[in-house]
Amino acid sequence: MKRRLAGLFAALTAVTAALAACTTNDGTEAVPPVSAPPAATGPRTPDTGTGPSRTPEGTLLVTDFGADTVTFVDPARSGAAADLGSVRVGTAPYGVALDDEGTAWVATAEGVAAVDTRARERTALIPYTTDTGPVATGEYRGGGMGIAVSPDGGRVYVGVNVPGGDGTLEVVDTERRKVTETVPVGRRPFDVDVSRDGRHVYATNHDSFDVTVVDTGDWTARRVEVAPYGTEGGLGSWLKPHYTAVRPSDGALLLPFEGERLAVVDPRTGSVRIEDMTADTHQHGVAVGDDGTLYAVGTGPIDPSEDDGPSLTVRRPDGHERVIPLDGAHETVVPSADGRTAYVSGGFTRDGYWNGLSVVDTGTGRVKRLPVGERPLGIALL
Numbered sequence: 001m002k003r004r005l006a007g008l009f010a011a012l013t014a015v016t017a018a019l020a021a022c023t024t025n026d027g028t029e030a031v032p033p034v035s036a037p038p039a040a041t042g043p044r045t046p047d048t049g050t051g052p053s054r055t056p057e058g059t060l061l062v063t064d065f066g067a068d069t070v071t072f073v074d075p076a077r078s079g080a081a082a083d084l085g086s087v088r089v090g091t092a093p094y095g096v097a098l099d100d101e102g103t104a105w106v107a108t109a110e111g112v113a114a115v116d117t118r119a120r121e122r123t124a125l126i127p128y129t130t131d132t133g134p135v136a137t138g139e140y141r142g143g144g145m146g147i148a149v150s151p152d153g154g155r156v157y158v159g160v161n162v163p164g165g166d167g168t169l170e171v172v173d174t175e176r177r178k179v180t181e182t183v184p185v186g187r188r189p190f191d192v193d194v195s196r197d198g199r200h201v202y203a204t205n206h207d208s209f210d211v212t213v214v215d216t217g218d219w220t221a222r223r224v225e226v227a228p229y230g231t232e233g234g235l236g237s238w239l240k241p242h243y244t245a246v247r248p249s250d251g252a253l254l255l256p257f258e259g260e261r262l263a264v265v266d267p268r269t270g271s272v273r274i275e276d277m278t279a280d281t282h283q284h285g286v287a288v289g290d291d292g293t294l295y296a297v298g299t300g301p302i303d304p305s306e307d308d309g310p311s312l313t314v315r316r317p318d319g320h321e322r323v324i325p326l327d328g329a330h331e332t333v334v335p336s337a338d339g340r341t342a343y344v345s346g347g348f349t350r351d352g353y354w355n356g357l358s359v360v361d362t363g364t365g366r367v368k369r370l371p372v373g374e375r376p377l378g379i380a381l382l
Helices: 005-009 013-022
Strands: 060-064 069-073 083-088 096-098 103-107 111-116 121-127 143-149 155-161 168-173 178-184 189-194 200-205 210-215 221-225 253-257 261-265 272-276 282-288 294-300 311-315 321-325 333-335 341-345 357-361 367-370 376-381
Touching (some): 096 376, 103 143, 111 143, 121 178, 282 341, 294 333, 341 376
Parallel strands (some): 143 189
Antiparallel strands (some): 069 083, 096 103, 111 121, 155 168, 189 200, 200 210, 210 221, 261 272, 282 294, 311 321, 333 341, 341 357, 357 367
């Protein structure tokens, strides 16, 4: 297995050029500027003249990170017909989580938006208690990132980014629609997940190389470092955790790195075991099916001379992997209930994103591209 860290962060001409193109002044990964969207003045539904039509079963809801909306998508359709309309939720929406009552909870730069997916309207915008600075757009904007719903639907957990510092986990009471707890976590909480019994919440913190394990009984927190390549390079490192999946069989946390290493974390003990992966590409989004199949999004090469392009890895519980090539960078993935289809967002947190989704047949490897949304990032399957 090749070791690329030294080549990335040693001071040579190629490295200098790469970091200049891919990092900001403080050494973090750069993102092209996104023009500020119009203020979220209220819900927007499809302009049919008669209000929204019935939302078909199997509809996807995607967050438009390059705008202030979420978009409803019918993946059974093709082209422009797949776009069922959008609802304004708040600036630069990132993650989305769905509860059993049909409410989608969306992490925006302004607060947590509640969207009635049947009526297709925003019903609340709950402000954060954490000071995240001025409302902004782009990868480094303050505000909500990862988001999850408790198993009983009574709470929403959102990772809040504080530019230049550690983030927080804010706890929203879904009935009262207000923040009731705030817990310190690491830097830039890309992802938030919940244990199946609801007793623990996991915030995956990109810029601090760790996962924060939060006890939902007393709100105490523990840090678990997840850095299979080490922490060399600090904020400028590419080899950091992004998203986590909770394995159904035993509650282990699964974090893919570079299409080379899968970190398997025991959240009770903090132990980290490494398994081999085969895609050889920079990995971001991850999801796991009820049968334990893992889906990991490869965004493309860090070093084009050594690494492979964008892909979707479908990894069986026994470790066997199928790597399906994708056209262009992608960010997150959601599988269908039967695992035969995977929906992959084209938004991507850095340069190279595209406005659409890839619908992947995991059996044949065929990919259908749907042009929808504005830098679609998070996905929920209704």
